[in-house]
Amino acid sequence: MNVYKFGGASVKDADGVRNLFKIVNTHKENLIIVVSAMGKMTDAFEVLCNAYFNRTGGTGEALQRIKDFHAQIIFDLFGEQRADVCGAVERLYAELQRILDGEPSLSYDYEYDQIICFGELLSTTIVAAYLERQGRKAKFVDVRKCLITDENYRNACVDLDLSKKLCQKVFTFQDTFMYITQGFIAGTTTNQTTTLGREGSDYTAALLANLLDAEDVTIWKDVPGIMNADPKLYPDTQVIGKLSYKEAIELSNCGAKVIHPKTIKPLQNKGIPLFVRSFLYPESHGSVIRELDEKLKLPPIFIDKGNQLLLTLSPRDFSFIAEEKLSRILATLAKYRLRLNLIQTSAISFSFCIDLHEAIFDRFISELQKDYEVLYNKNVRLLTIRHYTEDAIREMTAGKKIYVEQRSRLTARFVIAGSE
Ligand code: ASP
Numbered sequence: 001m002n003v004y005k006f007g008g009a010s011v012k013d014a015d016g017v018r019n020l021f022k023i024v025n026t027h028k029e030n031l032i033i034v035v036s037a038m039g040k041m042t043d044a045f046e047v048l049c050n051a052y053f054n055r056t057g058g059t060g061e062a063l064q065r066i067k068d069f070h071a072q073i074i075f076d077l078f079g080e081q082r083a084d085v086c087g088a089v090e091r092l093y094a095e096l097q098r099i100l101d102g103e104p105s106l107s108y109d110y111e112y113d114q115i116i117c118f119g120e121l122l123s124t125t126i127v128a129a130y131l132e133r134q135g136r137k138a139k140f141v142d143v144r145k146c147l148i149t150d151e152n153y154r155n156a157c158v159d160l161d162l163s164k165k166l167c168q169k170v171f172t173f174q175d176t177f178m179y180i181t182q183g184f185i186a187g188t189t190t191n192q193t194t195t196l197g198r199e200g201s202d203y204t205a206a207l208l209a210n211l212l213d214a215e216d217v218t219i220w221k222d223v224p225g226i227m228n229a230d231p232k233l234y235p236d237t238q239v240i241g242k243l244s245y246k247e248a249i250e251l252s253n254c255g256a257k258v259i260h261p262k263t264i265k266p267l268q269n270k271g272i273p274l275f276v277r278s279f280l281y282p283e284s285h286g287s288v289i290r291e292l293d294e295k296l297k298l299p300p301i302f303i304d305k306g307n308q309l310l311l312t313l314s315p316r317d318f319s320f321i322a323e324e325k326l327s328r329i330l331a332t333l334a335k336y337r338l339r340l341n342l343i344q345t346s347a348i349s350f351s352f353c354i355d356l357h358e359a360i361f362d363r364f365i366s367e368l369q370k371d372y373e374v375l376y377n378k379n380v381r382l383l384t385i386r387h388y389t390e391d392a393i394r395e396m397t398a399g400k401k402i403y404v405e406q407r408s409r410l411t412a413r414f415v416i417a418g419s420e
């Protein structure tokens with residue numbers, strides 16, 4: 001059995017859905033298809049959710065944008081013969097409307113998950129209907145019934161034992177060769193919806209592969225494979241044909257967007273290879289991530305992570321930055337769910353780089369200011385060069401203002417000025 005994951009970019013319009021059909025139609029073995037919300041619909045659902053939760057008005061407009069977007073795709077795919085799929089989609093909108101007509105609870109994270117899931121529910125409903133229309137019926141699975149998590153909304157933790165039992169009951173392949181289900185979303189034992197973190201569909205694909213002992217996972221993307229730099233930002237990029245799990249986890253942890261950081265562990269644990277291939281050029285091989293014995297000679301790999309916040313904390317009483325203080329700072333980061341991307345300490349200062357979250361910025365800074373003098377730079381980015389060479393460093397940092405520089409055996413990292 002294989003798992004295919006199609007992200008938002010691959011199903012951003014009717015042509016994308018047709019292309020998905022072509023790819024799965026040539027597949028001859030048992031297959032689970034995991035699909036994300038179409039195009040940028042998760043962002044659109046975030047707008048809807050914020051308007052609802054903050055009671056700022058505008059839910060009607062936000063919802064209309066979502067409906068128009070899907071209606072266009074449905075029309076392009078089904079033309080006049082769209083009554084069935086429209087019926088299924090209307091039922092989802094009615095469910096969503098019931099939430100929007102009610103009062104939000106006090107938990108933003110909870111409300112977020114109950115609303116945001118409709119992106120994936122809509123996309124899988126439409127794609128499943130299209131596959132069926134083309135004569136390739138894929139059995140529809142509501143993944144919330146078998147991927148079970150705790151109640152840590154927006155970043156839920158999967159109960160692997162329970163999910164394994166349930167998934168094995170659902171994905172039996174007894175009366176079908178093909179299933180279609182949602183990425184990113186999951187459910188609790190009490191039937192609430194949860195999510196696994198933004199861009200979490202890759203992780204869903206990896207989890208299902210792990211729980212059901214798949215042969216491999218393929219992520220279909222708009223890039224030809226894993227590249228040594230973002231081709232949208234740099235010319236002269238190259239595809240890296242194979243990578244070890246370890247290398248892949250390091251890269252995604254540094255901010256390489258090609259795969260979600262949580263994706264590797266479930267695959268590594270079972271030795272399941274992960275293919276990253278282009279849905280635009282499905283005949284080309286792309287990249288594979290697997291256990292590799294050989295030591296690969298990799299080219300310099302560039303990861304440019306924008307929208308960073310660099311902070312330097314110094315205790316007001318000039319006391320040393322010792323372990324206990326550090327652990328309290330880390331606890332504050334965890335409380336605000338901020339990811340630490342780089343740290344550097346000196347006798348009485350602690351500098352670190354995190355993703356910038358404007359919404360909590362003021363609260364977070366005031367909390368730190370209680371104990372520390374806080375200096376910060378908002379307009380910075382984190383540049384990582386894995387397998388660096390002196391030439392590569394020179395080329396990438398020439399003329400840039402460098403705030404922090406760190407080199408280890410394989411990795412050079414720079415906090416540099418610039419927001420994009
Ligand atoms: N639709 C979700 C998002 O955009 C999950 C995913 O695409 O992986 O974050």
Ligand code: MG
Binds near residue numbers: 042
């Ligand atoms: Mg997405």
